[in-house]
Amino acid sequence: MQPLPDLSRLSLNQATTQGWGVREAVEGCARAGIPWIGLWRDKIAAAGVAESARLARDAGLKVSSLCRGGYFPAATKAEREARIEDNRRAIDEAAELGTDVLVLVCGPAPGRDIDGARRMVEEGIAAIIPYAAERGVRLGIEPLHPIFAGDRSVIVTLGQANAIAERLASPQVGVVIDVYHVWWDPVVYQEIARAAPYTLGFHVNDWLAPPPHPLLGRGMMGDGTIELRRLRAAVDAAGYRGPIEVEIFNQAIWDAPGDETLALMKERYREYV
Amino acid sequence: MQPLPDLSRLSLNQATTQGWGVREAVEGCARAGIPWIGLWRDKIAAAGVAESARLARDAGLKVSSLCRGGYFPAATKAEREARIEDNRRAIDEAAELGTDVLVLVCGPAPGRDIDGARRMVEEGIAAIIPYAAERGVRLGIEPLHPIFAGDRSVIVTLGQANAIAERLASPQVGVVIDVYHVWWDPVVYQEIARAAPYTLGFHVNDWLAPPPHPLLGRGMMGDGTIELRRLRAAVDAAGYRGPIEVEIFNQAIWDAPGDETLALMKERYREYV
Numbered sequence: 001m002q003p004l005p006d007l008s009r010l011s012l013n014q015a016t017t018q019g020w021g022v023r024e025a026v027e028g029c030a031r032a033g034i035p036w037i038g039l040w041r042d043k044i045a046a047a048g049v050a051e052s053a054r055l056a057r058d059a060g061l062k063v064s065s066l067c068r069g070g071y072f073p074a075a076t077k078a079e080r081e082a083r084i085e086d087n088r089r090a091i092d093e094a095a096e097l098g099t100d101v102l103v104l105v106c107g108p109a110p111g112r113d114i115d116g117a118r119r120m121v122e123e124g125i126a127a128i129i130p131y132a133a134e135r136g137v138r139l140g141i142e143p144l145h146p147i148f149a150g151d152r153s154v155i156v157t158l159g160q161a162n163a164i165a166e167r168l169a170s171p172q173v174g175v176v177i178d179v180y181h182v183w184w185d186p187v188v189y190q191e192i193a194r195a196a197p198y199t200l201g202f203h204v205n206d207w208l209a210p211p212p213h214p215l216l217g218r219g220m221m222g223d224g225t226i227e228l229r230r231l232r233a234a235v236d237a238a239g240y241r242g243p244i245e246v247e248i249f250n251q252a253i254w255d256a257p258g259d260e261t262l263a264l265m266k267e268r269y270r271e272y273v
Numbered sequence: 274m275q276p277l278p279d280l281s282r283l284s285l286n287q288a289t290t291q292g293w294g295v296r297e298a299v300e301g302c303a304r305a306g307i308p309w310i311g312l313w314r315d316k317i318a319a320a321g322v323a324e325s326a327r328l329a330r331d332a333g334l335k336v337s338s339l340c341r342g343g344y345f346p347a348a349t350k351a352e353r354e355a356r357i358e359d360n361r362r363a364i365d366e367a368a369e370l371g372t373d374v375l376v377l378v379c380g381p382a383p384g385r386d387i388d389g390a391r392r393m394v395e396e397g398i399a400a401i402i403p404y405a406a407e408r409g410v411r412l413g414i415e416p417l418h419p420i421f422a423g424d425r426s427v428i429v430t431l432g433q434a435n436a437i438a439e440r441l442a443s444p445q446v447g448v449v450i451d452v453y454h455v456w457w458d459p460v461v462y463q464e465i466a467r468a469a470p471y472t473l474g475f476h477v478n479d480w481l482a483p484p485p486h487p488l489l490g491r492g493m494m495g496d497g498t499i500e501l502r503r504l505r506a507a508v509d510a511a512g513y514r515g516p517i518e519v520e521i522f523n524q525a526i527w528d529a530p531g532d533e534t535l536a537l538m539k540e541r542y543r544e545y546v
Contacts, residue, residue: 108498145419146458150480150484151483151484156457184387184423184429185430210425210488211424215483224423225382225385225387227387
């Protein structure tokens with residue numbers, strides 16, 4: 001398994017530099033020679049969508065994805081429709097930012113009925129396909145680690161995400177694979193191969209053991225237990241050639257100066273991804 | 274799905290009452306009318322194995338299981354053999370305590386090679402089968418939630434545990450199902466049915482959302498997101514009629530007086546399990 005030849009696929013997912021707004025993140029990437037950026041809705045709301053698009057374009061950056069749509073399950077029909085409408089706004093934003101990938105974090109169950117919530121997720125994605133097609137945006141279902149099954153996503157395996165993508169069978173629908181969320185799965189390599197026709201994104205970071213925090217415990221590549229290169233090679237072998245986002249939720253990394261984080265990220269990307 | 278008719282299957286897993294030694298836990302169960310107890314090796318080491326067995330017997334309690342054997346993967350052959358030897362001692366202890374179930378927490382990988390560690394788990398279990406048969410003890414593979422994949426168990430799904438049990442095909446080997454570890458799994462009901470011939474134990478508690486702590490975030494039944502009765506009914510429908518252990522790692526519950534915890538446990542068992 002060879003290292004990547006250069007940084008041409010490297011993307012900074014904004015979640016890694018929480019202290020930075022869109023302008024600082026874009027300027028940081030430009031200084032560091034990182035060609036891609038993954039943006040978040042709260043950050044582009046603060047900076048303005050048009051202004052965020054202009055900042056990235058002027059700096060010569062490509063936008064790898066927008067995080068995040070999703071959160072489909074809700075207790076009432078009215079609330080589910082409001083969520084669907086919000087996803088249409090996220091699709092608009094992705095289109096305006098010039099990315100064709102909207103990452104979907106599917107959401108938790110409103111009560112204890114996890115299977116019912118899974119059906120709501122699939123219905124919600126189906127409902128936004130026509131609008132996504134109109135705007136030229138693809139929907140990347142991101143299965144989350146089962147630690148988030150109760151509060152963030154009832155879709156917790158790549159196998160589930162693949163099954164939804166296959167049932168919906170739309171060119172608008174695919175999956176986003178984040179090593180943190182899938183590394184533990186005994187069938188992850190089969191599911192990566194299965195996702196070949198519709199893999200829309202690949203995220204890297206690491207799993208710290210023991211996990212220091214339920215949400216903010218992600219590590220920098222190389223600091224944890226994940227076979228990063230093996231997973232990246234598998235995603236590549238399946239045919240994925242797109243950007244590789246570094247997405248790390250970790251308070252210590254957020255507290256570090258952004259330029260140092262980007263420098264470390266590049267070094268670890270070369271060494272471990 | 275009907276509630277359980279009485280408390281005849283209820284067991285206190287000692288992990289729920291960390292402040293109590295074996296004597297206190299046995300006396301607590303006797304006072305509360307809880308007929309079963311699940312013991313831990315550190316607690317019986319402190320009390321003495323023979324003395325622990327005597328305490329339970331004199332109080333009229335049945336021992337549902339001993340926690341825990343396992344931790345098979347290690348970097349060197351010598352260390353793996355030492356772990357196997359330690360599992361034989363755990364089998365001795367289970368036999369002396371009068372329980373025929375040793376719960377196996379399979380252990381993490383010594384490095385990043387998770388598939389290699391999974392093979393070490395299977396080899397380790399295979400190695401102790403003859404000794405377990407000699408002592409009349411069964412080995413219950415307990416898959417842990419994927420949050421523990423890096424530091425406690427490379428066996429993270431009931432499907433994996435079932436596959437090992439089926440490959441080893443020994444009357445000594447089965448699985449232990451803990452709702453906390455399996456509730457998120459999209460195929461959990463199929464795997465519960467598959468485990469019917471060799472389900473050796475069933476543990477209940479709840480999943481708090483969001484998880485307050487990576488290890489000590491388990492909740493009392495009814496306080497979280499798990500469909501407890503549906504899971505218990507599925508395990509029963511598969512033919513399991515054995516004890517149901519309440520196992521909760523939670524600092525707030527540990528800080529509460531043990532008798533209050535047992536009273537609450539009984540109430541919630543009747544209402545939710």
